[in-house]
Amino acid sequence: MKKLTLWGYYGFGNVGDEALLDVCLSLMKDAKVDLLCGPAPSVRASEKLSIVPRSPENLYKSIRSSDGFVLGAGGLIHERAKPLGTYYHLLGPFISKYSRKPYCAIGQQIGPFQRNLTKMLAKKALERARFITVRDNASQVEASFLGLNTTLSADLAFLLNPEDPSVEVKKAIESMPKPRIIFAPASYMEETPSPEFCAKVLGKIISLTGGSLIIIPFFPGKDDEFGEKAESLLPPEKVLRLKSPVDWRDAFGAFNLCDFSVPMRLHSVIASSLACIPALPMPYFQKVRSISSEIGYNTMIEKDDPSWEQKCLSFLSSSQNICQQTALLAKDMRNRAKVTAKLMEDFIGDLERTA
Structure with a gap:
């Protein structure tokens, strides 16, 4: 071998x-x-x-x-x-x-x-x-x-098949009222929307849906600080904030238990598509914008976006159509990711044959 x-x-x-x-x-x-x-x-x-x-x-x-x-x-x-x-x-x-x-x-x-x-x-x-x-x-x-x-x-994350999170995390999330909105913050450079602005957007969606918010950090440290700041500006009874370290299986699995997503980090966008839930990205970098568009998440809220309230309304009113489109596009991305799987299989096979 x-x-x-x-x-x-x-x-x-x-x-x-x-x-x-x-x-x-x-x-x-x-x-x-x-x-x-x-x-x-x-x-x-x-x-x-x-x-x-x-x-x-x-x-x-x-x-x-x-x-x-x-x-x-x-x-x-x-x-x-x-x-x-x-x-x-x-x-x-x-x-x-x-x-x-x-x-x-x-x-x-x-x-x-x-x-x-x-x-x-x-x-x-x-x-x-x-x-x-x-x-x-x-x-x-x-x-x-x-x-x-x-x-x-x-992105090879499209090859994942996330299951529900661990019993402890699942129990905590399911204790929150539906519909559940999941928010994955990203504290990164000056392009990032501020916690204050994110809290305004999240508060609006909570108000319009009557639901609750799950905050989950994808990167330990600054994402936790960002999430804590946003949480402090929202009704405490409406928010569950998970803290680092978060196992990737729990993070991806949490999206299966939620109804809407407001992702900032790239892989929280992909986790949304794998769970087939509508997402309203708040991108901090071009890679997040491009992959969001490729999987049907075309409505995005940029830093200090003046039309953020209108975009929240548009997002919620079109959420069913977003899900249908994303399911198809995520399947296409999965097939694209399989190209890498085949090339890796051939790469290892060639090494074996040249023994």
Whole structure:
């Protein structure tokens, strides 16, 4: 059985990335895996899975002793303010390239970029990859500008089949009156709508529906602070706020118990579509806007949006149509994500045949 090195942003408590990790490992079930991981792994070591502390030295050692390398799914190859995270993630492809190890990149977001240096490094790191799958159209366009050949897939979270959350979380959510609105905040840079503005929007939806609000953090720390601030501005009897750490299964499963969603983070948008509930995204970044549109969530509230009240009314009045459209589009995205699954199967098969 061949051994692969898996490298990405895993083991840091980010709900979306831990969900992607689960999918990545399922695609590598026919190989042994070295998982380079942060301090809070959501998986356990086993006979086929080794959890290796994340560091450049350990990455180098793992790649040298592996048969192939996988740059795991997520938003790894882009930059907004600081490019250091991108450079760090490109270490894996660079080491693989110069060690002459077969490598690939799956379910990637590529771009946007601000610096020519970052573009050059991304091109040099990925130009010898056996294959690259990207999760959206914008990433494929950015990659083409770099001269990289990519295959359009989808975010690998579309391959998930979320079940209901744990008994404790389910009981807490079901104690809240219906209809339930689920809100996943995102505290990120200046593009993010403020907690005060979000509270106005959420308060309006609660008032119009007579329902309750579930606040769930997808990233520990700042998302908790953001959620706590929004909660303080809303009627306490109408709000249940879950606190980090939240297992990704509980986070995705919580959407199955709710009726409406106001997502800010990308994977809370995807969780809404998997639960087939209408969502009113409040995006903080272009990737959230683009994928929201691709799955039928076309009404969005931007930072300090002057027409936010009208959009709330429009969203609620068209919620049934949104569900029907999203169910079809999410199925299409799932089929797109299966492209990556097939390429990974072939990648591992090729390694076995060259033994």
